[in-house]
Amino acid sequence: MALRPVHVIIKAVDAAAVGRFWAEALGWQAFSPGVTTYVGPPGGELVWPDPVFVGVDVVPVAGLAAAAGVKNRVHLDIATDSPARQAELVARLRALGATPADVGQGDVPWTVLADPEGNVFCVLEPREVYRDTGPIAAVVVDCADPRAMAAFWGEAIDWTPHEVTDDRAVLRSARGTGPYLEFLRTPDAPAAPGRVHLDLLPYPGDDQAAEVARLRALGARDLDLGQGDAPWTVLADPEGHEFCVLAPS
Secondary structure: OOEEEEEEEEEEOOHHHHHHHHHHHHOOEEEOOOOOEEEEOOOOOOOOOOOOOOEEEEEEOOOOOOOOOOOOOEEEEEOOOOHHHHHHHHHHHHHOOOEEOOOOOOOOOOEEEEOOOOOEEEEOOOOHHHOOOOOEEEEEEEEOOHHHHHHHHHHHEOEEEEEEOOOEEEEEEOOOOOOEEEEEEOOOOOOOOOOEEEEEEEOOOOOHHHHHHHHHHHOOEEOOOOOOOOOOEEEEOOOOOEEEEOOOO
16 A cells, blocks of 8 residues: 655635646646646646646635745745756746745755745756656655654655655655655744645555555544545644645546
8 A cells, every 4th residue: 555646735815826827837737627726737638646747736725824935844846957947937937926035045056936825936956866857846845854754754655765864855756757755854844734735645446544544553643624524634744744645536
């Protein structure tokens, strides 16, 4: 039994507008099959879950306040393949409503921006390690103990550890496709769940309830965010990072 990440969820006031922004940022397409706006690779009909990429699903949440440039515990790093491409993308995203963000990064070669509702993300300089990831280079998670996160997530999902140190843990699909999942030691990271999290999906034939029980045995705990009688289960990992286990479909 195992789970696979299929979505990065972004909670938003205006899901359609934020979805359009991320579609432009990633060079993908925004689909709106229901109340959420799914952003995934173009090509006609929506394929869910995409067989290669981790998509972005923007979910409207009533009464949500703008993030105002505050760094969530989870954020996206966008890949570029040249300095010119990085500069062009930053300029285009600023024209679409992104704003510069200062999260204490100092003088670094990547650019930190916030989307139109204030969710911080990074546009990276070219890096060889991300040349084949697609537009999302990495889903980055701030944490206190990367080794502990690697131990939990290495069992929770079917991704392979690439690096595990006291400061950083990196996992990626065993198929060698799509983004990396990176845990960075960040002692001052906020403890509360943020506006960005992962959705996990069981493989066909696997049982959602059995997967949830397995995750609880690994140290996950139930999280009540007012989801009510939803077909998915909301959990938190041992450091309190929110994630959801979806029902197979």
